[in-house]
Amino acid sequence: MSARGQVQLDGIVKKHGAFAALKGIDFEIKPGEFFALLGPSGSGKSTTLRILAGLDAPTSGRILVDGEDVTGADARERDVAMVFQSYALYPHMTVFENIAFPLEMAKRPKAEIGPAVREAAAKVKIEHLLDRKPGQLSGGQQQRCALARAIVRKARLFLLDEPLSNLDAKLRLETRVELKKLQRSLGVTAVYVTHDQEEAMTLADRMAVFMEGEIRQIGRPADVFAQPNSIEVAAFIGSPPMNLIPARYQDGSVLIGGRRLPTMLQTHGERDVVVGVRPSAVRFEADGIPATVEVVENLGDAAILDMSLAGTALRARYDRFPLPREGDAMGVTVRPEDIHLFDPVSRRRL
Ligand SMILES: Nc1ncnc2c1ncn2[C@@H]1O[C@H](COP(=O)(O)OP(=O)(O)O)[C@@H](O)[C@H]1O
Ligand SMILES: [Mg+2]
Known part of the structure; x- marks a missing residue:
């Protein structure tokens, strides 16, 4: 051998x-x-x-x-x-x-x-x-x-x-x-x-x-x-852990905070899903989904923002300075390739 x-x-x-x-x-x-x-x-x-x-x-x-x-x-x-x-x-x-x-x-x-x-x-x-x-x-x-x-x-x-x-x-x-x-x-x-x-x-x-x-x-x-x-x-797996947000899937998008976020999954029809987004995958854009910064955890070279988005908690990694402040309103979005979709009943990846 x-x-x-x-x-x-x-x-x-x-x-x-x-x-x-x-x-x-x-x-x-x-x-x-x-x-x-x-x-x-x-x-x-x-x-x-x-x-x-x-x-x-x-x-x-x-x-x-x-x-x-x-x-x-x-x-x-x-x-x-x-x-x-x-x-x-x-x-x-x-x-x-x-x-x-x-x-x-x-x-x-x-x-x-x-x-x-x-x-x-x-x-x-x-x-x-x-x-x-x-x-x-x-x-x-x-x-x-x-x-x-x-x-x-x-x-x-x-x-x-x-x-x-x-x-x-x-x-x-x-x-x-x-x-x-x-x-x-x-x-x-x-x-x-x-x-x-x-x-x-x-x-x-x-x-x-x-x-x-x-x-x-x-x-x-x-x-x-x-x-x-x-x-x-x-x-x-991943730290801080992935955000897991219950949402509705509809014809290739998920509905979050009253907005549509396109996903990689492109099937017709509607269903309940759990949307997974890593904190590092959250992007900040002025015309994104409105969110409020509740807590800023400063790590030195970056920060973890605890945000509230249409009543849902969302954690995001932020590495631009100056850092936002608690109470600030920010727009957030996620690229289709960064959206994980799971079945809320079987808990399996879609
Ligand atoms: N001798 C034993 N008698 C009863 N239960 C045990 C015994 N050894 C381990 N267990 C149980 O088996 C499970 C797995 O234990 P273990 O392999 O040590 O877990 P891990 O290393 O992942 O923390 C645990 O629920 C533990 O309480
Ligand atoms: Mg052990």
């Missing part, structure tokens, strides 16, 4: 009594791919990762790694490395001993362990910390140590469960960039759990959006962002 680290999940169900934490999970990951499991808390991401790691057994379904059925295999046989939010370092061991631990467990020769540990530590830039105990490290350094322990095994799969969530915002951004570089340079398949859509958007080659134990959409982040297939996915 040329490339290692291909993963396939077929119909994975996980029940806790009558409660189904996973209701049938299917996906395939290519060797070397960075694949994110994204979704709100409780949607089944960690359960899926633990089943993939062999830490939990599915109620039904199959797991294949490099074409081999590993459903019944235990964690050690699967050749996967896992990094958790809580790092799970051994506090009484030095950094060196922590990184060496998986190799010791695998009974690798002593002469091999030293160089392997130093090489892994170098990849995450903690060679100078090998004699310290985890308690003498910052959160970011502890996270690197946990990564080095995963790297040292040269596993075919990297499984990461919210690995950055204990870091402060600035360090999280830096570590995110380094993690991506590291994964690329190792060429290893990564499965990455996060509830943070920005993390998934920036890191993943592809992502699976989890909700209530199901995958609602799989695709490249840019495609899911551009074409969310349901109201729930649309609302979850």
